[in-house]
Amino acid sequence: MYFAIPDARQTLDRLMAVESTFDGTTQPIRQWVSEHRAKIKENRNLIENESPANDIPVLNMFLRDLLVRAIKGEMGSRVYEELLSTIKSKEDLHETNYREALKNANYRWGVDNGSKVISDVVHHVQSVLHWNWRVYIERAENEKETNFQSDPMLSIKNISFKLRDLALSNFSPHYAAFDLHVTRVLTRLGWLNYGFPFLGNTDLEMGNNPGNDKNYLFLHRLFDSLSDMTEGNYTPVDIDRILWHLGKSVCGARSRCGACPIGGGCPTGKHRTTDD
Ligand code: SF4
Known part of the structure; x- marks a missing residue:
């Protein structure tokens, strides 16, 4: 069996237009990411001063x-x-x-x-x-x-x-606190598979449970690597926010693959012809 893993940069670019609602406000993920970046910058100034x-x-x-x-x-x-x-x-x-x-x-x-x-x-x-x-x-x-x-x-x-x-994560774009909603989307996209090269380090174990320390360290390393794959266009915190909002809007417990811009390019979405 063969399946393709979606490219990180192209996928994230496509997800930026998805609308997500949080705290009564609906706006594209692009806007949520931009506001989060501005907040980190503001907090960072507190430290650098x-x-x-x-x-x-x-x-x-x-x-x-x-x-x-x-x-x-x-x-x-x-x-x-x-x-x-x-x-x-x-x-x-x-x-x-x-x-x-x-x-x-x-x-x-x-x-x-x-x-x-x-x-x-x-x-x-x-x-x-x-x-x-x-x-x-x-x-x-x-x-x-x-x-x-x-x-x-x-x-x-x-x-x-x-x-x-x-x-x-309030002060650095390199630290995100992963939750199960984010790691579920990550798993559905097949992106855990980008982590095989790190498994020589036995402190890490491939998995999507943020409550497990070895999985957590693996996820942290993976997000750092995904960020590198976008040539720094998306930081680990950006990627975490994008997947979190996708999980909230389209790829929740019941995925709505028909409404997702990744659709057939996602190894899970490819097999979900109806919204499950
Ligand atoms: S295609 Fe479906 S499973 Fe894949 S990211 Fe989109 S909603 Fe989630």
Whole structure:
């Protein structure tokens, strides 16, 4: 049996026109990608300016994402709003405030668990990073190919690759936090097969389960490679966003291959003559 794997650059180009709805707004994926790039640029400026005034806004963005526990976006934004109103300066960094913010946000994973994560992260940022976010992001980018496995932040209890990468994705286009909706589309497109060359590294295992560390490292390496295949026209974060929006609009649990611009060029779509 022979099947062709769709070309990364051509496929992504075609997907940019697909309309996707999020938070009540419907627009082409091209627009979602462009807005996300602008957000990373804006956040990156906070880091590159190296002003002490930016330390707390950057910390709050990290905390927002490091506290995510399979919760709905709405709950995540409530935690963020509470962090912003409670932690405004370095003088506000104490446990009473962490607990109050989480309690007000009805943090679903529990105030004790959440405040422990915040305390550990704050301690790490103060005593290991010395508030030097720029050096931290530079190091992450230098070690992007191996998913920055040497990051001391990963030794904090309950900080997984996925949460750390979600936080990094605010500042770097090389880190995406993969979810099952994205990896389902990736699998249907046949793009996992582009990952065979990486399997000499036994830290990685081909698979599409982001909850498995070896699969996760494989997916990170694969997205880096897909980005290279587009000659950098699409970053790993762009590709993650494009597949996420495709999953939301056309290629969800029930795929609508008839409405997908890839259609017969997709190894799955080729065999799905009706919308399944
Ligand atoms: S053709 Fe079907 S399976 Fe393939 S990406 Fe499009 S919707 Fe998904």
